[in-house]
Amino acid sequence: MSRLVVDNVSKTFGSTRVLDGIRLEVPDGSSTAVVGSSGCGKTTLLRVIAGFENPNAGSVTVGSEVVTREGFSLPAHRRKIGYVAQDGALFPHLTVGQNIAYGLNGGMAGRRRRQEQVRELLEMVSLDPSYATRRPHQLSGGQQQRVALARAMARKPDLMLLDEPFSALDTGLRAATRQAVADALRGAGMTSILVTHDQEEALSFADQVAVMCTGRFTQVGTPEQVYAAPADLFTAGFLGDTVLLDATLRGAFAETALGRIPVQADAPAGAATVMMRPEQLVAQAVSQVDPGCATVRGVEFRGADVMLTLDLDGRTEPIQVRRVSVAAPAVGDRVDLEVLGAAVAFTDAQCATAADLTSGTARALPARDALSAV
Structure with missing residues (x-):
């Protein structure tokens, strides 16, 4: 009851x-x-x-x-x-x-x-x-x-x-x-x-x-x-940091600047924005034979963890990744990225609704075609 x-x-x-x-x-x-x-x-x-x-x-x-x-x-x-x-x-x-x-x-x-x-x-x-x-x-x-x-x-x-x-x-x-x-x-x-x-x-x-x-x-x-699994981008952004990527959805996967990423089972088809939490992206130091896909621009120390700001190859907007602070990479290091779990995909209409909700009440979401972290 x-x-x-x-x-x-x-x-x-x-x-x-x-x-x-x-x-x-x-x-x-x-x-x-x-x-x-x-x-x-x-x-x-x-x-x-x-x-x-x-x-x-x-x-x-x-x-x-x-x-x-x-x-x-x-x-x-x-x-x-x-x-x-x-x-x-x-x-x-x-x-x-x-x-x-x-x-x-x-x-x-x-x-x-x-x-x-x-x-x-x-x-x-x-x-x-x-x-x-x-x-x-x-x-x-x-x-x-x-x-x-x-x-x-x-x-x-x-x-x-x-x-x-x-x-x-x-x-x-x-x-x-x-x-x-x-x-x-x-x-x-x-x-x-x-x-x-x-x-x-x-x-x-x-x-x-x-x-x-x-x-x-x-x-x-x-x-x-x-x-x-937030219902919209407003909820996602209000409850924590997000990484937003342009994507094209094909079945259970999204094609993004980070490669092929799994998405939720009921994801819409076609063009979309996918959302991940910064802790879903694992920054790994590259080996001598692996050139990596990103360069560390900034490191924000938070005690138990750090927030890394990364320049992704071929993109003008940075992304942010959270990881433990022990042996964290330094500014200028090259890293590779591994995605943990599934991303959450939103249609353009859902993104527009989220932007309407945030108008005058919360921080604005990034443009649909930007790769960024809120």
Whole structure:
């Protein structure tokens, strides 16, 4: 059963349509990441689900209960939905334990039971129970976000909404906090939606990724599907670096400047653009008898790996290749290229659609007849 069903939801502010016929299903106990650039409608979607905004059309169902439909909207406080904002929004005058207990119902259990629940919730978000006596200002940003999650989980919501909760953290703390939050939600079997503009965060956090552009989803699927088999060039370029090549498709292969490359099973026939990820191209040092096919123009060191900028023989536009940094080639070296896996082919019409999507919302894609990396 789907814990959350968003059916054909639209939302306008004045003459601006922010959400345009959004459809999304999140299965019970799973996580979905909604990823897109600033202003694409991600937070508005979250606010509609939470009950902070009413849609102009469509419905939202949580479990078996319709919480929003035409002419009806269940108040936010009655939706059994947890919400964690970007800044955590902890009460500064309360201790950590008091912040978490704020979300608990006292009932007949009394003070001792609430203390036990606070301790359990702190352990669930990977914080020692001793943190219960601290104040929010005594915590790091990542610890504050974990406390905010524990407070939201205290009410045992049917659905947890996370609105850019890690964006204010530095890189190392962000990764650790993200993992701790993901583990806590999975351990509790809780259904969740993460809104983020960070592609890596979306791909690593969720069971399902929904890519948004100008109020619409361009693709919804598993992280592996949307990254390795994007539905269009906008989705491909937004989720990571790409290498685009002109091609002529013949059956299961494409003839390109790199030679014959396998493509996806349902590839269109004739002229097309093929897309690969930089890590699909393996740069190999050439032997004395192998002249190679490219010259290294630049090497960008990134720690564990490097990004090589290569001049391909007979082409004016460079391409980029990612490889491990150990024994990487240097500027001026000659290399040969091996293609791993299959490329994804797009028709000219699909390329034009992608260009329309990126207009005013993201970086422009290269010209159809260029060989380049985005």
